[in-house]
Amino acid sequence: MGKKRLFLINGPNLNMLGKREPDTYGHETLEDVTKVVKDTAWEHGYEVEAFQSNHEGDLVDKVQLAEGEAAGIVINPAAYTHTSIALRDAVSAINPPVVEIHISNVHNRESFRHTSMLAPVCAGQVVGFGIDGYRLATLGVIQKIEREGRNDS
Numbered sequence: 001m002g003k004k005r006l007f008l009i010n011g012p013n014l015n016m017l018g019k020r021e022p023d024t025y026g027h028e029t030l031e032d033v034t035k036v037v038k039d040t041a042w043e044h045g046y047e048v049e050a051f052q053s054n055h056e057g058d059l060v061d062k063v064q065l066a067e068g069e070a071a072g073i074v075i076n077p078a079a080y081t082h083t084s085i086a087l088r089d090a091v092s093a094i095n096p097p098v099v100e101i102h103i104s105n106v107h108n109r110e111s112f113r114h115t116s117m118l119a120p121v122c123a124g125q126v127v128g129f130g131i132d133g134y135r136l137a138t139l140g141v142i143q144k145i146e147r148e149g150r151n152d153s
């Protein structure tokens with residue numbers, strides 16, 4: 001049997017990490033984020049499939065694919081966090097646990113960032129730890145998977 005798989009899903013504009021508003025999001029790139037998640041997952045016997053899209057429907061498609069293909073998801077839905085009922089419904093529709101992560105502390109920013117459409121249907125949320133939050137989110141989703149015995153990827 002191969003390694004259990006996690007999906008790492010990043011939403012719009014996160015392909016520009018490192019160049020985009022570095023005071024808010026830091027200088028590290030999406031490649032660095034992927035490495036953090038892969039290294040953390042690997043330590044616990046998981047492999048990672050990383051996906052980034054600027055398009056809502058493509059993100060919905062990827063979340064749906066997790067059913068049967070991944071044991072869990074780490075997702076930064078970026079701006080779609082605050083708007084996307086479609087993404088929330090996709091998370092609701094699948095069994096693998098989903099952990100939401102934000103690089104910045106969305107709660108000390110504009111009020112429109114204080115609401116997450118997805119958080120109520122996620123297993124947990126990590127906010128405000130920079131890209132280290134991806135490590136925490138990965139550990140969190142693995143913990144959920146192992147506690148709930150969901151390792152059917």
Ligand SMILES: O=C1C[C@@](O)(C(=O)O)C[C@@H](O)[C@@H]1O
Pocket residue numbers: 012013014076077078079080081101102103104105106113
């Ligand atoms: O694109 C992003 C990035 C973000 O998800 C974060 O990681 O801090 C926070 C969102 O409000 C914003 O739209």
